[in-house]
Amino acid sequence: MTAHHYLPSDDYNNETNDFILFDWANESTTDRVLRLNNGTNGHFVVYKEEIEAYSENTDEPIRKSFNIYVKLALHLLNLLPIPIECSIDNMENITLKPSELYHCIQGNKKSILIFRISSYLNALWISEPCDLNVKGHGTHNEHIIKFHELITDETIRMILRVDTYRGSYRASFYSPFWIVNATDLKFQFKIENDKTFIDSIDKPVFACPNKYHSDSHKKKGHIRLVSIEDDESVSQWSEGFSLDVIKSTGITSCKVTNDRTYMVCIDIVTCSFGMTKIITLAPSTAIINKSSFDIEVAENVSGSYEDNWKVVQANQMIPYWPRYIKEGVMCVRYLGGTLSASCFSIKDKHRTLLRMDDIERPALHVEVTVTDYDGFKINFSDYKIGDALLLIVNSLLNQSISFCQKEDLHTQILPPQYYVYYTWNDPLKPQELVFTTNGDNITIKLNPICGVIDKENENPTYYAIFDDGPQTVLIFSSETQIIELVSDTSSTSESIDSYIQIGLHCLGISIIDDINHEDLLYITLNPTKDMWTEIRNFNIKPVEYKLNQSIEKYYKKYQENLNEQEINQKYQIDKNRYVQFDGDIAEIIDEEGNYVHVKRDTLDGFWVGYGFSTSNQIIHLRINNLQIDNQLQITLFPTILYPIISKATATDI
Structure with a gap:
């Protein structure tokens, strides 16, 4: 930009012009007021970004270059699922739809904002004024916005977070907690000492503690059933559950005075913009x-x-x-x-x-x-093919089969060369079938198995249980070839004789917008931490979690005492097992002399194995520590996907 006139920058609100002057050589950012064609004043920010310029086809910087941004001073973003209204300095009135970003022309960094919500809990809510010139709470410059209901003077709270990006303000209006009640009961929700009534409606209720700020940790939530007496001895508060999670699902209990306990599922998920937790209450x-x-x-x-x-x-x-x-x-x-x-x-x-x-x-x-x-x-x-518990096929030529559920008096007879779809007469009785042929009885559980009835007979009856697609089948036959064919015993017993495996220790993939020259995402596959592993059938597997902890504990002792006297020492893991170390190799021995070797190693970030024989094929695939990071310069939720420890296995694999 070429300077045509000098503008003082000590108080830009006192002087307006129909052009913008910016001394890019000496200034990095400045605020300006520009007179618009309609006679109103627009508040702008001029921001200089300094970057390195590189020689063509090299990564060697040769000089400095600049990007100069001219932006409006204030942007408003509605992060509620309902529309809101905002008055800016009593001059500009706007309505923001959910997720709408509004570029304020007349708003500036010293504006006073008043919010209005007309579609929440069937009431009209008006906020107290919020002065942007006053510093908010915490590192994120958060203002607690207090609303009053016009008739009852009931109050609710929201948050206005003001971020500075390239010199301009982006004010994000949100509630830290949305509570969705997916049950037919009414609850109270408590954070610290702040209580919120949760009606039995499938619409979000907003909650914000009185002293909330996003930097606070160890926040706990509690719920209880709403009682007419509003007495905590009648309806007790549940145990506290953590709200400082990205994603969590669990069950808590609410007790009432008639010795009844209501089990409630608590699902917590973080919104994509990273500032709101959606808490869903559902029946267990x-x-x-x-x-x-x-x-x-x-x-x-x-x-x-x-x-x-x-x-x-x-x-x-x-x-x-x-x-x-x-x-x-x-x-x-x-x-x-x-x-x-x-x-x-x-x-x-x-x-x-x-x-x-x-x-x-x-x-x-x-x-x-x-x-x-x-x-x-x-x-x-509804019933569909495969839902029947069992398809019973009698392929015998001249012999009927009678059967019944164990401990059930209802007996059925299946003639030769017939079949029938069967399910339990009483699912609460033992789930076993009693078959009778030629006076010989046999009790069968519905597991894949082969067997024979009436062995001593000249013509014994053979049977097999197998899966045919979604349907479990029980077949009776006098020919062993049929039984071998349907049970496929020869194929399943065949061992894998060839195996190919490919592993990548770590891998990074960057997704780039080549048109705008921006990094969008960075995807990484990382190896695990050091752990004790065992090779089983070509496959490297970690040992059981508690055993891994025990071996690691004694491995550290082994390293501390690594000398000639201690090098062959055995450490007792439990009552029956000992461990002995040789570098990163450990030998686990039991009292009967059985042993297995494990190695301290990391598992590759990506690993695939393919094994095959004449009639069988197997594929193994494992991905460890997949992480996806948002690489955009302005993002409220920088990590999109992050590996966490599994509750089920307690490992970080």
Whole structure:
């Protein structure tokens, strides 16, 4: 830019001009006011960025070069899922949609902002003024914005974070916590001593402690059921759960006075912009009806149905709060049916096909999924191929097979050259089948197996259980060739004789926008930390976590006492095992003389193995410590993906 006129920079608000003058040789950044064509004043920032200039096709800098940015002084960003309104110095009134960035023409670094929210909790909220010229809290210059409801004078709080980027202000309006109640109950949510009422609506409720700032750590959250008495002895607070996490899912318990405990799943996830935690409250047990028909469910208590039947419509999911957790038995029937219902266990993970007392709809598939972090999911669905517990095939030429469920009186007969799809008569009884042929009985569990019935007979009956796609099949035959063919015993016993493996110790990939010359992402595959590993069937595997800790503990002692007297010393790991070291090699020995060698090593960041024989193939793939970092110059969430220690294995692999 060429200087046409000198502008004083001590107080830019007192003088306006219709052009901008910037002394790029001596100034790095400055604020200017420009008179616009409509007579209003626009507030701008001129910012100089100094970079190295390189000789062509070399990485050798030869001189300095400059980028000069002319930007508006103030930008407003709405990071709430609802629209907000903002008054800037009582001159400029704007409405910001969710995720909208507004470039303020008349706003500046000394503006006073007043916010207004009209679509939250069916009320109108107006904030107290926020002066941008006043320094906010913490390293991120955060202002706590206090809102008042016009009628009840109830208050809520939000955060305005003011970041400086290339000389201009970017003010991000957000709430540090969104709480989504996916249950049919009402809760109170507490951080420190600040309490927030959470209604049973599937819309986010915003929470912000009175003394909140993003630099604070060790924040704990608590929940409890809302009681009419509002007495903590009637409805107790749950144990505290950490809010300083990127992603976490777990279960907490809320106790009430009638000795009932409500298990609530707490899912915490960080928004993409990195400043808000979304906390979802969900029931630890949910019923999902994916079938084509409406159903009713109830608990079974001591062999009788509970009167409180709950309706679950087709393609509906409802929360469910079991009262009799120890028994863990649920009954289901079609809506409107008054006949007997089918019962099954909800205490563990399984799937089965239920016999329903309905001629037109004789079967209903149920699957119970269980995890230690988000509880039980009970899924009902229509019958499809593969849902039947067992396909029983009688390929005998002239001999029938009779069978029944163990401890069940209902016996079925399968004629020769017939087959039948079968499921349990009672899923709560022992899940074994008793077969009878020629007076000889045998009890079979539904595991892949081969066997024979009536060995002493001149023509014994052979059987095999195998999987045919999604369907488990039990076949009876008098020919051993058929049994060998379906069980494929020769193929499964064949060993892998050739193996190829490829490993990359570490790998870095940079994603670049070549048009704008910007680094976008940097992806790295890094090796693990040093750990003790064992070679099994061509594959390098880490030893079990507790064993790894024990070996590492004595390895450090071995290194401290590395001399001629201690070099052959054995260290006792537990009652039956000892370890002896030779450099980075350890020999683990038990009292019976069995031993195995392990090595202290790192696992490659990327590893793939391919093994094959005449009829079998195997593929192993392992990726360790995958990390993705955002490389843009202005980013609120610099790390997109970061490896963390697994709760299940307690390792950092």
